[in-house]
Amino acid sequence: MAxxxxxxxxxxxxxxxxxxxxxxxxxxxxxxxxQCCGLSNADYQVLAHLSEAPEGRLRSFELAALLRWExxxxxxxxxxxxxxxxxxxxxxxxxxxxxxxxxxxxxxxLIEAAAPQHVADVRSAFIDQLTPAQLGVLAxxxxxxxxxxxxxxxxxxxxxx
Amino acid sequence: MAxxxxxxxxxxxxxxxxxxxxxxxxxxxxxxxxQCCGLSNADYQVLAHLSEAPEGRLRSFELAALLRWExxxxxxxxxxxxxxxxxxxxxxxxxxxxxxxxxxxxxxxLIEAAAPQHVADVRSAFIDQLTPAQLGVLAxxxxxxxxxxxxxxxxxxxxxx
Numbered sequence: 153m154a155x156x157x158x159x160x161x162x163x164x165x166x167x168x169x170x171x172x173x174x175x176x177x178x179x180x181x182x183x184x185x186x187q188c189c190g191l192s193n194a195d196y197q198v199l200a201h202l203s204e205a206p207e208g209r210l211r212s213f214e215l216a217a218l219l220r221w222e223x224x225x226x227x228x229x230x231x232x233x234x235x236x237x238x239x240x241x242x243x244x245x246x247x248x249x250x251x252x253x254x255x256x257x258x259x260x261x262l263i264e265a266a267a268p269q270h271v272a273d274v275r276s277a278f279i280d281q282l283t284p285a286q287l288g289v290l291a292x293x294x295x296x297x298x299x300x301x302x303x304x305x306x307x308x309x310x311x312x313x
Numbered sequence: 314m315a316x317x318x319x320x321x322x323x324x325x326x327x328x329x330x331x332x333x334x335x336x337x338x339x340x341x342x343x344x345x346x347x348q349c350c351g352l353s354n355a356d357y358q359v360l361a362h363l364s365e366a367p368e369g370r371l372r373s374f375e376l377a378a379l380l381r382w383e384x385x386x387x388x389x390x391x392x393x394x395x396x397x398x399x400x401x402x403x404x405x406x407x408x409x410x411x412x413x414x415x416x417x418x419x420x421x422x423l424i425e426a427a428a429p430q431h432v433a434d435v436r437s438a439f440i441d442q443l444t445p446a447q448l449g450v451l452a453x454x455x456x457x458x459x460x461x462x463x464x465x466x467x468x469x470x471x472x473x474x
Contacts (some may be wrong), residue, residue, distance in 0.1 A: 298330070
């Protein structure tokens with residue numbers, strides 16, 4: 153590490169831009185969702201994944217993978233959402249490995265009420281501010297980085313085993 | 314809200330790309346930092362801001378603004394970092410409004426040890442995977458969205474007052 157390649161100004165600007173943009177968007181969307189519908193952004197993501205799944209149910213480990221959350225974080229979050237009647241948890245009949253999370257009718261009502269506001273906020277803060285060309289480049293960047301992270305994570309697994 | 318403009322496929326791809334990229338990057342960088350240096354990504358951000366400030370000190374509300382964190386989140390996080398000897402907290406002599414956070418010598422050692430690894434990880438997962446043109450567009454997007462969020466947040470303040 154003697155010869156560190158620090159970020160130059162352009163690289164710094166892109167990296168900080170991404171960081172600040174994502175923190176700012178998360179904060180804005182979270183605040184709007186809480187105000188309109190009493191949901192956090194995290195609640196929204198959980199409900200969105202469940203509502204798109206067959207019968208509104210997912211195994212915990214599948215949900216964790218979709219959210220890219222640690223198991224313990226998901227488990228704590230689902231407990232709080234269960235107390236609020238947004239999700240229910242059931243044992244999986246065919247597999248000991250864990251519970252199944254199911255969206256409740258109340259959770260379904262809330263996500264259906266929240267979705268139009270949420271998409272309007274995503275448009276207002278983000279999508280509608282950008283040109284199709286900028287959106288295209290962003291999608292490309294997303295693909296490149298996702299693929300790269302997949303490679304890095306697989307290499308890491310391999311080294312560990 | 315009767316006439317919701319849902320995201321079309323290209324918009325969806327850009328938005329999901331951003332979301333997955335940011336979650337994946339955060340997860341990867343967090344894991345690498347924990348492994349190399351026993352720091353979380355959040356610890357790193359706090360220490361980075363303090364180490365760049367004059368005398369390694371910032372008022373809590375300034376630090377919260379730089380991090381874009383809620384006051385309560387910062388306060389809890391600083392308590393844990395204080396217990397680990399990474400930061401100290403002092404009352405502000407000239408202002409009742411709150412404490413000052415200061416990086417400790419131990420915190421300084423850790424961020425100096427972590428920074429080369431962190432920048433290498435940021436390069437490996439992100440910067441070095443992208444072309445200068447892609448980085449330029451990303452920086453532009455960051456500027457547009459940051460400015461837009463500033464406007465939205467100011468409008469919101471004004472409506473509330």
